[in-house]
Amino acid sequence: MEFYLTALILGLCLSAMALGIFxxxxxxxxxxxxxxxxxxxxxxxxxxxxxxHWNAAAIIPLVLLCGxxxxxxxxxxxxxxxxxxxxxxxxxxxxxxxINLTILGRSNVPLLDVSTLFSSIHLFSVPVYNNVxxxxxxxxxxxxxxxxxxxxxxxxxxxxxxxxxxMTRALGINNNKMKIIGLAIANSxxxxxxxxxxxxxxxxxxxxxxxxxITGLGSVLIGESLIKWWNIRSIVWSLVIVIFGSIxxxxxxxxxxxxxxxxxxxxxxxxxxxxxxxxxxxxxxHD
Amino acid sequence: xxxxxxxxxxxxxxxxxxxIALNDVSLTIQKEEFVVVVGSNGSxxxxxxxxxxxxxxxxxxxxxVADSEVTRLAEYKRSKWIARVFQNPLSGTASDLSILDNFxxxxxRTTNKKLTIGVNEAFKKQVKDKIAVLxxxxxxxxxxxxxxxxxxxxxxxxxxxxxxxxxxxxxxxEPTAALDPRSAAVIMQTANNLIQQYKLTALLIxxxxxxxxxxxxxxxxxxxxxxxxxxxxxxxxxxxxxxMYEWFN
Numbered sequence: 250m251e252f253y254l255t256a257l258i259l260g261l262c263l264s265a266m267a268l269g270i271f272x273x274x275x276x277x278x279x280x281x282x283x284x285x286x287x288x289x290x291x292x293x294x295x296x297x298x299x300x301x302h303w304n305a306a307a308i309i310p311l312v313l314l315c316g317x318x319x320x321x322x323x324x325x326x327x328x329x330x331x332x333x334x335x336x337x338x339x340x341x342x343x344x345x346x347x348i349n350l351t352i353l354g355r356s357n358v359p360l361l362d363v364s365t366l367f368s369s370i371h372l373f374s375v376p377v378y379n380n381v382x383x384x385x386x387x388x389x390x391x392x393x394x395x396x397x398x399x400x401x402x403x404x405x406x407x408x409x410x411x412x413x414x415x416m417t418r419a420l421g422i423n424n425n426k427m428k429i430i431g432l433a434i435a436n437s438x439x440x441x442x443x444x445x446x447x448x449x450x451x452x453x454x455x456x457x458x459x460x461x462x463i464t465g466l467g468s469v470l471i472g473e474s475l476i477k478w479w480n481i482r483s484i485v486w487s488l489v490i491v492i493f494g495s496i497x498x499x500x501x502x503x504x505x506x507x508x509x510x511x512x513x514x515x516x517x518x519x520x521x522x523x524x525x526x527x528x529x530x531x532x533x534x535h536d
Numbered sequence: 537x538x539x540x541x542x543x544x545x546x547x548x549x550x551x552x553x554x555x556i557a558l559n560d561v562s563l564t565i566q567k568e569e570f571v572v573v574v575g576s577n578g579s580x581x582x583x584x585x586x587x588x589x590x591x592x593x594x595x596x597x598x599x600x601v602a603d604s605e606v607t608r609l610a611e612y613k614r615s616k617w618i619a620r621v622f623q624n625p626l627s628g629t630a631s632d633l634s635i636l637d638n639f640x641x642x643x644x645r646t647t648n649k650k651l652t653i654g655v656n657e658a659f660k661k662q663v664k665d666k667i668a669v670l671x672x673x674x675x676x677x678x679x680x681x682x683x684x685x686x687x688x689x690x691x692x693x694x695x696x697x698x699x700x701x702x703x704x705x706x707x708x709x710e711p712t713a714a715l716d717p718r719s720a721a722v723i724m725q726t727a728n729n730l731i732q733q734y735k736l737t738a739l740l741i742x743x744x745x746x747x748x749x750x751x752x753x754x755x756x757x758x759x760x761x762x763x764x765x766x767x768x769x770x771x772x773x774x775x776x777x778x779x780m781y782e783w784f785n
Contacts, residue, residue: 275632398651405637406649412630415622419589420645421615482634482679 286345291443316440
């Protein structure tokens with residue numbers, strides 16, 4: 250049971266990133282690879298500042314800011330230097346690897362004897378319930394905030410940008426600016442996942458972000474299938490379903506491990522699972 | 537209201553596939569004029585419209601809109617005065633967004649998109665009343681996504697969206713080209729009503745000579761990047777449809 254609860258917590262931790270990818274997919278219609286770098290960036294900053302005995306809450310603004318800078322860079326390279334969004338993301342992700350390694354100083358930093366978000370708050374005596382409730386509250390707040398932003402006039406404009414660029418230009422929206430802001434928001438959410446996962450697993454590893462964008466993408470794809478299936482129109486409910494997608498994704502991985510699949514094959518399983526999610530709706534269409 | 541001074545537009549300048557889309561075009565459109573532009577494919581009609589909207593930059597010349605020079609102004613900034621209806625119904629609306637959200641964006645075309653929620657009951661009521669005029673029954677489907685509607689319905693809504701915020705100029709780029717004859721007639725009638733009711737300055741590009749004959753109070757024919765005919769209101773009224781067909785023979 251605790252095994253699946255751990256998967257649930259991890260799914261919730263990663264759901265901030267899923268929300269970020271949901272935004273970048275909405276404004277770009279392509280996956281933002283910067284995610285791999287900005288996720289690790291969030292974790293790196295958290296580990297370094299926690300070991301310097303910063304308060305866990307005080308780190309949050311800095312994590313958000315750094316993620317936003319990473320996203321802004323990708324957006325800038327894409328819109329101003331006219332480089333394809335996919336390549337722009339790969340470039341920033343690659344550059345971030347060096348930056349992350351430089352900040353971290355070595356490839357792995359464990360969080361020993363430091364007070365983390367999870368160890369400093371006590372809602373339940375059983376640690377795993379405590380963790381679930383903390384991350385649940387955290388993600389609820391984030392979801393309400395993102396949901397609010399997406400429902401505002403600004404949010405509607407952002408959602409329309411990727412959907413119909415010719416329309417948004419004609420309606421007085423600076424598409425380039427919108428893409429940069431959207432990517433900044435998306436990557437600050439991704440960095441927030443790094444912040445949460447780092448504290449949950451009690452260490453930051455320089456390679457923890459490799460392929461993480463696939464996890465986020467998988468969550469969003471599961472979410473979008475369900476949104477279409479249930480014909481969900483409310484944007485807040487769409488976000489909730491994306492979070493559900495993130496949790497489901499981790500539960501499937503946990504299940505795979507529990508039936509004895511070699512952990513080395515986890516990325517292969519992840520990729521195959523995402524492929525499956527992508528092709529199932531397409532197979533249906535041919536009926 | 538719109539003044540084009542010696543506008544030229546050259547695509548692929550200096551290359552083998554160089555195209556002169558507009559060749560020293562000057563045109564002044566007065567306030568509340570409804571100009572219809574005809575011309576064969578490649579005559580420069582759409583380029584002319586794109587130059588006014590800002591979707592294309594000029595290669596030379598000067599553009600004035602509502603007494604301000606806009607030659608170097610980006611398209612999204614010109615939206616302060618100009619609303620557009622595209623040839624492709626998909627271009628003027630966002631498929632994944634609800635009808636209501638599409639209208640919300642249209643209602644704030646000329647202002648900043650703020651971090652406040654603008655879709656409230658009062659706004660819903662306003663949109664409902666506007667859409668009811670179409671008689672398509674869409675006023676009860678405000679939460680439905682735009683993507684679920686037909687091309688004709690989307691084009692009609694795009695037209696209504698253009699007058700949600702303060703508009704002075706309406707650009708119509710073959711708005712009925714993708715529609716069946718009945719929807720096309722509804723769209724043109726709606727457009728004409730809105731132009732009169734809101735005293736808009738309008739520019740309509742069309743391949744349909746009947747539309748060109750029936751609507752507008754000034755008629756322009758373009759050919760090879762130049763304006764070759766310019767008929768003011770009295771001359772346009774005197775014009776007969778068979779004469780227009782002659783122009784293209």
